[in-house]
Each structure stands twice: as C-alpha cells, then as structure tokens.
Amino acid sequence: MRSKILAIVTLLALSASAQEGTRSVHLLGVGNTNILDTYLSQEKYKGDGFTYLYIREGATPEKRWNNVIEHELDFSTTEDRSKTTTELEAGYNLYWGRYRQWRLLDDHLRLQAGGLINGTLGIIYHTSSANNPVQARVALNLMPSGIATYDFRLWKQHFTARYELNVPLLGVMFSPNYGQSYYEIFSLGNYDHNVVPTTFVSAPTFRQQLTLDWQTGDRIAIRIGYLGNYQQAAVNNLKQHVYANRFLIGIVVKR
C-alpha cells in the first residue's frame, strides 16, 4: 500500500512539474576532480571529471514559492601525484529545493532563499587494491540555499546571470568505522557507527553555480557557466573530500 501511495505521489509530482511555467536546463560539464579518502589511501588523487546536470525550476514570476529539482551525475578518473595508482569516482546527487522569491529592480533581479534536500549515492574505487578497494558514498543533507538571477540586455541581446549557493547544515551519511572492513559490515552484519549524523562542522559540503544564459529565442537559451561541488566529511576518524570544478555548457528550455 505504501509503495502505491509513493508511486502516486511521484507521478503527481512529475506531472505537476512538467506543467507550464517551468524552466528545464540540460548541462554537460568538464573539469577537474580532487579526491581524498583516507579509508582507501592517504594520498590525494587528481584528474578529469565529467558531469551531466539537469535542472528544473519554476519560472512563473508571480509565484512566491518555487521548487527546484536538480539531478547531477558525475564521473571522474584520477591519479595520485606519482601517476602510478588510480581512483575512479562515480556519483549521483539529487537536489530538491523549495525557495521563497523576491523580485527587485523592476523585476530584473530575482532573489530566492530557501533550503534543499540533497541525496548522494556514489562510489570511489581504488583500482590498485585487492582488499577493500571500494568506498561507498551515501548521504542525505539538508542545505540552506540561495539563488540570485539577474536579467540584463547587452549589445541588443538578452542575457541572464544566475548564481546558486548551497551550504551545509545537517545530514546523515554512511561510513565504515576507521578500520572496519566491508566484509564485517555486510557479510557479518556488524554495525559500528556506520550511519553517522553530520553537521556543517563534520561535513562542510558546499556547492555553487555561476551561469550566464544567452536568450536565442522566446523559449530557448544557451547556458555556459561554472559548477563547483565541494563534498567533504570527517567522521569515524576518516577524512574524505571530493572537489569537482566543472565548466558547464548546455541549453535552457522554458515551457
């Protein structure tokens, strides 16, 4: 019964979000990734990363409250400083946010403040290790968030600059204990602080996007920009960070 209700709610949410007055954004990103995971290695790994980012947000001017949903898929291949060993990183981040919006400067400036829920699923794979080579990344975060959007005209063209910032507050994440093996967690079922509550101190994860849209038509715009996703955690005496810097390019479709 519960799964049926969940399915109905999901369908309603999808149909509601597909209605008019929404803006859909498809972006591809390329850039660098910096990984540290002391469970796998004491060394930092750096390399190339790729991102697909989908954003759907409300675009109705008169609405006070807007929902924003973002799906972010990441893949990175990184090496240590000696270029000898490799870590691969893959992850999916879901961001669902709700914002109160204010329109200023004759509606040229739109400020949005609110919060979002971030769900993370991913892995880091240390290719040189035969024993315990994988770190799973599962987290749920509550992040205060703000978006500033500014419309302007330049050279008779219509542009929109947008900045989004997500900062950490509270969350919960999966982590093995300091020297605990995945065999002990999953084969033997021994729990030891593997679901860890986090705060902005123990998991100071930030994310920001700075983008510029060039309106090429009534409903279509080309977007370029920067995405910085700095995921960090220090729990169970382990340290982890995955810093992703991406140059973004894609399209914006307004319905």
Add this chain to the structure above:
Amino acid sequence: MRVYHPYHIWQRVKAAAFLPFYLFTFLLFSCVDTQEYENTPQGNFEALWKIIDEHYCFLDYKHQAYGLDWQQVYNIYNVRARGDLSSYQLFEVLTGMLSELRDGHVNLYTSFDNGRYWKWHEDYPANFSDTLQRRYLGTDYRLASGMQYRILDDNIGYLYVGSFANTIGESTLDEIIKYFAFCNGMIIDIRGNGGGNLTSAETLAARFCQEKTLTGYIQHKTGKGHNDFSEMEPQYMEPSSRFRWQKPVAVLTNREVFSAANDFVMIMKCFPLVKTVGDQTGGGSGLPFTSTLPNGWTVRFSACPTYDHNRQQVEFGIAPDYEVSLTDDDFRQGKDTLIEFARKLLVE
C-alpha cells in the same frame, strides 16, 4: 514603480559584498584535508611508518609476543632512509622495516618487486609433495571449483583445496558430498593453501557444521591509537541448508596454510567430528587493507584482527590436533605420511 533609498541600496550592496568574504573564511577553515609527505626517500619512509603506526592492528599484540617496539623501529630505519637513495635502496629499507612486523599480510608493491615476509613458511619444512600427491590423486581425479577429489582405495574421500581464491559453488559441494556419500570419512587437504576469499572458506566449512556454532571473534580499529579497537564481535557459523557431511573429517595442514585457509582451520576445529593433522598453520589472522605512498608504491597491511572461539590470537598459526611430518622413509616409499596417518585415524 518602487523607489529605493540610496542608503538602503548601499546597505544591501555592503551585505552582499561581505557575504563572499564570510563564505571564503568559512571555506578556508572548514577544508577536510590531510598532511601529505614529500615524495622523497625520507618522505616515503615517514608516510609508510605512519600508515602502519595508525592502521596496523597487531602492534600491541606483537609487542607482547616478541617485543616489537614500533617507535624503536622508526629510530633504526629513519637513519637508513636518509640521503639520496635509489628506488631499489629505498625499497630495501622499507621492506626491511615492514619485515619487523613478521606478517605475511604485509607487502610493499612496486613495479619492480613485491616486498614480502615469508619466513612463516620458508623457515619450516613444506610437509607436502605434489609428486606424492599425484600417487593418491592419479590423473582421473575429479576437478570442480578449483578443488580436486577422488575416493581412495580404502573408501576414504580425498579432497584437495589448494586455494580459496576461487568461488566455491554450492552445487559443486553438493556433488562432492554425494560422491563421497558412502565413504567412511573425508580428508580435506589444504596444504599450501595461502588463502583467498573468506566467503569461500566459510561456504565449505558450513557443510561440516551441524548446529549454530561460535567459531571466533572479530574486531576493527576505531582510531589511530595502537589500542583503539571496537568490541570483539562473535562470529557464528550456521549449518548449510544443503547436503552436509556428518562423518569424521581430517584436515591436513602445513605452514603454508595462511589467511582465509587459516580461518578455515580455525572454524573447522570447532566441530567435534573434525581433527587436524600435520604442522602448525602459517597464521595471518588480520583482514588486510591497502594504502599508497607518495611515490605510488602500494602497501598492504593487517587491519582487522580475528580471534578463535576462545578469544585467542591465531596470527601466528594454529597448532594441529596431531602433529605429523612427512618422513624421508615414507617419501622414498612413495607414501605421504600425513595422508596415511589421516586414513588410519578416520578408519579408527
């Protein structure tokens, strides 16, 4: 149109300008980072010493067992790691330092050599000869999931498991037990088995378990201190829900029985119908982890200790129920002393 007072606009601009400053300050002090050692002989030495100091799980136990003093090891090898060493010289120094741990699970992997400590079997007789084994197995033995088996002429089933690196299929075990069904006993020869997957060892052992049995304990480190450990968690073996062997069993061991194979012996010794024959096992009771050095070399080390059902360490091996060695006389006669002893034991 709304009119903004210049003062209010200035206040907002000021607030907006300071926001990045506050944010930058917060970001600066909230970076989750570590100290990286320099990629020099000294830096690599320091990094390796620290990895072992903070993660290796037997430092306290080995201090009690044979007086290992990891700080003293630092003082000795720190001097040797100084200067302009070549990669080969550095490898020699670092491997020498790791050898102080006397652990077969500790390795240093480089592109030109694998640092290792194998004295746990190299300093002892092998007690195993594949030439002799061939006299028992012949050439028409059965082979499945990497295991070789046949029925010996005195109606004893002989199963050789040379490694647990292969996944052992449940159907394969069903077939083996069915094949041995009318035998008077079974010999499981694991001599030379250096380990592999723990789950393979457990899958096989479950076929000899008749009721839920406490087989050992496991711990893991919870912090950097040498004695920062979790509680000992008991490990239980549940009987297999498929065909089980309910007759006497002799497990043949030698010093090369290590890691997952050592665990197999530890579990099998908990079952009343099982006896072990041969030499003490090689040990290796720590579940290994790996890490990397600044120069890209990979180090493997024991991270999670396991204990037998009496909470005793089995890192340096498990003594057999019957200590039997391969004799020269038997070798000359083409007999494997351990197999012959086990056959008599099972018949009796």
